[in-house]
Amino acid sequence: MAGRGYETRRLRTEPRRYAADDRSTDSSARTNGLIDHLRASFALDWRGVHGAPHWARVRRNGLELAERTGGCRRVVSLFAFLHDARRESDVDDPQHGERASALVEQLRDEGLVTLGDEQTALLDSACRDHSAGLLDADVTVQTCWDADRLDLGRVGVFPNPDRLCTPAARDRSLIARAYRRSRSGCID
Numbered sequence: 001m002a003g004r005g006y007e008t009r010r011l012r013t014e015p016r017r018y019a020a021d022d023r024s025t026d027s028s029a030r031t032n033g034l035i036d037h038l039r040a041s042f043a044l045d046w047r048g049v050h051g052a053p054h055w056a057r058v059r060r061n062g063l064e065l066a067e068r069t070g071g072c073r074r075v076v077s078l079f080a081f082l083h084d085a086r087r088e089s090d091v092d093d094p095q096h097g098e099r100a101s102a103l104v105e106q107l108r109d110e111g112l113v114t115l116g117d118e119q120t121a122l123l124d125s126a127c128r129d130h131s132a133g134l135l136d137a138d139v140t141v142q143t144c145w146d147a148d149r150l151d152l153g154r155v156g157v158f159p160n161p162d163r164l165c166t167p168a169a170r171d172r173s174l175i176a177r178a179y180r181r182s183r184s185g186c187i188d
C-alpha cells in the first residue's frame with residue numbers, strides 16, 4: 001500500500017518491451033502452489049485489507065496496466081502475490097517491503113519463483129520500495145506500484161492521480177473502475 005512522502009520526479013514514459021516469454025504469467029498450477037505456500041505462513045487475516053482479495057485486485061489492476069505500459073506481466077503478477085505477504089500488521093509495518101524483498105530471494109532459492117536475474121531485480125525493487133511513495137522507477141516497477149495504489153479504495157482512499165507513476169494509471173476511467181472494485185470487494 002502506498003505510504004507518505006511522495007516524491008515528484010520526472011517520469012519515464014517510454015514503455016519497455018520484453019521478450020515474448022516475459023509477456024506471460026506463470027501456469028495455474030505453479031501459481032496455486034505459490035499461493036498455498038504463502039497462505040501457510042501469512043501472519044494476518046487472509047481475507048483482510050492486505051490479504052488475498054487485495055492481492056487478486058492488485059494482480060488484475062497490474063495486468064490491465066501492463067497492456068498499456070509494456071511492463072513485464074510475470075513480474076507484475078508475482079508482485080501482487082508477494083508485496084504484502086510478509087506483513088506483520090495491517091496498520092503500521094514500515095519494514096514489510098524489506099521482508100517481501102527477502103521473500104523474493106527465498107522463493108527463488110526454493111524454486112517457487114523462477115525468474116531471470118533482470119526480472120528478479122525488478123521484482124525485488126518493486127517489493128522493497130512499494131510503500132515508500134516513490135514515482136520514478138523502471139516501468140515494470142512503476143506498473144507494480146500503480147496496481148497497488150489503485151486498490152486504496154478498500155481502506156476508504158480514492159487514488160490520487162498525482163501519486164500514480166504511469167500515464168496509463170492516471171486514466172480517470174481506469175481509476176474509477178479500480179476504485180469501484182476496491183470498494184465492493186470484488187476481484188474481477
Ligand SMILES: [Fe+2]
Pocket residue numbers: 001050054058083084148
Ligand atoms: Fe498492497
